[in-house]
Each structure stands twice: as structure tokens, then as C-alpha cells.
Amino acid sequence: GNSVTQMEGPVTLSEEAFLTINCTYTATGYPSLFWYVQYPGEGLQLLLKATKADDKGSNKGFEATYRKETTSFHLEKGSVQVSDSAVYFCALKSSGDKLTFGTGTRLAVRP
Amino acid sequence: GAVVSQHPSWVICKSGTSVKIECRSLDFQATTMFWYRQFPKQSLMLMATSNEGSKATYEQGVEKDKFLINHASLTLSTLTVTSAHPEDSSFYICSASLTSTLYGYTFGSGTRLTVV
Numbered sequence: 001g002n003s004v005t006q007m008e009g010p011v012t013l014s015e016e017a018f019l020t021i022n023c024t025y026t027a028t029g030y031p032s033l034f035w036y037v038q039y040p041g042e043g044l045q046l047l048l049k050a051t052k053a054d055d056k057g058s059n060k061g062f063e064a065t066y067r068k069e070t071t072s073f074h075l076e077k078g079s080v081q082v083s084d085s086a087v088y089f090c091a092l093k094s095s096g097d098k099l100t101f102g103t104g105t106r107l108a109v110r111p
Numbered sequence: 112g113a114v115v116s117q118h119p120s121w122v123i124c125k126s127g128t129s130v131k132i133e134c135r136s137l138d139f140q141a142t143t144m145f146w147y148r149q150f151p152k153q154s155l156m157l158m159a160t161s162n163e164g165s166k167a168t169y170e171q172g173v174e175k176d177k178f179l180i181n182h183a184s185l186t187l188s189t190l191t192v193t194s195a196h197p198e199d200s201s202f203y204i205c206s207a208s209l210t211s212t213l214y215g216y217t218f219g220s221g222t223r224l225t226v227v
Contacts, residue, residue, distance in 0.1 A: 004154070036218075043115060043218035044204070089155070098145075099206075099216065101155040 002027045006090045006102035013080055014110050021075040021105045023064075023090035031094040033057075033066055033073040038087045038104070047075075047088070082109045113139045115207045117219025124195055124226055132190045132222045134205030140185035141207035146178075149202040149221075161188055195226040 006023040013019060025031065032051045036044040048057030053068035062077045073090060090102040114137040124130050134144060143162050147155040159175075161167040161182035169175045177199075179191040188207075192199055204221040 008152075041120075041220060043117070043220040044206075045218070046216070098157055098160070099155075100157075101147075103152060103154050 002031070002092060002094055002100040004090050004092055004100055004102035006088075006105055008103070009087075009106040010108055011105060012108045012110065015082055016079045017109075019075070019077040019080045019084075019107065021088055021090075021107070023073045023075065023102060025071050025073065025090075025092050027071075027092055027094050027100075029094050031092040033064070034091040034093070034099070035062070035064055035073070035075050036089040036091060036101075038089065040086070044089065080107070080109045082111055085109045113207070113217040115141075115205065115217045115219045117205050117222055119222055120220060121223040122225070124224070126196055126226055127194055129191055129193045130195055130224060132192075132203055132205075132224075134188045134190070134207065134219050136186045136207045136217070139207075141188075142185065143208040144182055144188040145206040145208070145216075146180060146188075146190050147204045147206065149204060155204060158190075192224065195224070197226045200224055200226045 003026045034049045035047040037047045038044045048059040050057040050066035056065045064073050064075045085108050087104045087106045089104045091099045093099050116135045118133045146158045148158050149155045158173045159167040159169045159180050161180050163182050163185050167180035182188040205219040207217050
């Protein structure tokens, strides 16, 4: 079956530091890959997505590249801000409507 | 943009009682709604998929008699946890889909259920 593995948190960084949150997946077929973000007290929001190999999703300074050869979709940001503090979920969708989520990684950014 | 309102955001109930959680799409009609459960430090686990006007499709291992899902209209789905027990304590999140497309998922803010 499908599964998503992402690094455990919490990840604590200073403002303007470089961020990487690792995500690897196992899936049948050719899944679409997503990063969702959940800010405190809010629902999950789609951060970025990629639908085929070598696609790069980007939004709000975050990037992730769909790497089929390594089955990975690592999230990166060059310079984090305090406002980026949230929980980040990697997810995939292969067939049907179901999303399969990773466990989530909490990011805390210190001023 | 599309907004999903989930209510209540938290609830504490006594063991043996039932709790209803509502999920409303505020500015769009949701043909499909999903209910997830999240344990601490674990993934969001899909519990069931509901389409307006039809019975919900439950994932393997989810007790349909315990977790009653009703999707009576295009803007409202409810999850009722019947005869709740402490092991049902969890974080429940709903998601609504416009047309079951890749980009049409909107999530509620979740409900923290604590059964004492």
C-alpha cells in the first residue's frame, strides 16, 4: 500500500536559517505529491504540489522537487521566518480521491 | 477561497455518551467529504469518505456503527462518535472536495475529542 515517511520533529531553527524537511514515499503507479501546512488553530492548507517526476512545486519561498529515482519530495526554504512556525505534512495521492499523509513535522522558528 | 468550518474545535465528554462533530463548507458545495483521525505524533488516517445523499464508505478497520457519518446536504457532513470511550480520544479532521479533483481539498481546523 501507499505510505509516506517524513522526518520527526520538532525542528527548531533560528530566523533566516535554511530549512529541509525530508519526505520519502512508497506508492503504486505514479502518485501526485503534496505538502500541506497547518498553522496553530487552523486547518490544513495546501502549500505546494507536484504531479509528475522532476516537477518542482513552489510557494511562499518553499520548494520541493518530485524525485522518482529516490522516491522523495523534500521540502526546502532558503530563509525561514518566525511566521513559518507550523506543522508540515507530506502527502501523496495515487488512485481515487484518497490522500495518504506523513506524520507531520513541527517547525519552530526562533527570532 | 473555499472555507470549511468544523465545530466544535474541542469537546470533553463522559464515557458512554455520544458526540457529534459538524463539518460545513461555507462558500461552496462539497460533493465529497472526508473524515480523518489523528493520534499524537501519527499520520492523519482516513476514516471514511462520504458523498452527498449516499452512505459513507468506511476504511478497513473503522467501525461504521461507532462512527456514524451523515452527509445529508452539499454543505454539511456530520460525524457522530457513539458510546464514546477513552480510546476514542483523538483529533478528528474533516475535508471537503469540490469535484474530487487533485486541487479541490479544503480542510477544517479539526476537533479535539477527549473522553473521560
